[in-house]
Amino acid sequence: MKKKQFAVIGLGRFGHSMAETLIQSGCEVIAIDTDEEKIQAISDLATYAVQVDATDEKAVRTIGLQNVDTAVVSIGEDIEASILIVMTLKELGVKEIVAKAVTPIHGKILRNLGVSRVVFPEREVAVRLANSLAQPAIIDYMDLSAGYSVMEIPAPLGTVGSKVRDSRIRERYDVNLIAIRRKIPIITDAGETDFKEDLKINPDPDEEIAVGDILVVLGSRESLASMRPA
Template sequence: MTKQFAVIGMGRFGSSLSAELFKDGAEVLVIDKNEKRIQENSDFSTHAVVADTTDERVIKELGLRNMDVVVVAIGDDIQASILTVMILKELGAKQVIAKAVTNQHAKVLTQVGADRVVLPERETGIRIAKNLLSPNVLDFIELSDEYKIEEIVASSFMIGKSLRELDIRAKYQLSVIAIKSNGKMNISPFPDDTINPGDTLVVLGEKKLLKKFETKTEKALFII
């Protein structure tokens, strides 16, 4: 089922996040009080709405509590950011991720119920979008337009098997260049190295092939 996201606040952070989610096939509702910002982002979203999310009725009418994730990316009005998060959580929103502009703002957002708080200086919208779409992908490095490296959490179908048994290179045309286990990095692992619970695979390959592999590991994650 296609994931549904709402992104509130169409500044630079919210715009890059929503565009990346939309590009990867998610349903994205974008919201901002500024009509010009909504017009600029309407082509990179499923729905675009001019609205004030500090009004509880607006949040109810837009059905935000039914979204898989709501991202509060309001950066120019701290009070509106905090009120929006508070109302969303009071109405039962499943997962609320909020942008903070200062460390103190981050603390308050956590106190009013935000499930995750991000500081844009530390995390880009594109990186967070990637994590939302593929929760098992912890991090990634773009090598070129076609290739990248991803850190992928070991799924249930991998546990207890060796790299030889998984045969990721032959089945998915991807290269496991390292395994993180108990905080230690095993560079250039051997074919007989076994995957343990909690391990992370560092995988190199074409983006389209990594995407297929992500789908496989996500399905396995939900089985655990």
């Protein structure tokens, strides 16, 4: 299967992490920035790392940006540059553009320019962090739509030691168990104790819920709020 091709434009903390994760996921990544140091920092990883001004249509056409499946514009602070790059990408005919926004107006302009997805990283991180601070037992929380969310939570009191079918999670909390994250103790090659994480998606009804298990559950926010960890 052909590898999915991405361009990541702007290699600040957000862009660098984005490029690194895409590369680790097996995607081809063209990394672009005007800053030589940022290019150097990703050059060993990226398929192609190039120092260029992405608002320069001629220059970006030369590096084949029009052929990528998705372009991620991760320039937030310089709103003018972000808008110009998105316009250039649209003119090049890039099919999918994801762009980072820093203010609601910036986001609105990007949306009006036809960006497929606008992300507000700071706002999204703040919401998730606030959720985890307000309810420390919750390990992770992701809103879906129409009042539904996915939550990761340590196995609630009374479920540890019982089989999934006997835990009656659905009846008790009106949520669906979609996966169990389990830490498996190991000894590393260096001889130290450690654990590896195992994700059991759609767990078997006979699977026993163990100490330290993290349940990944899907449900309405009200139902999820009713769950209390052990």
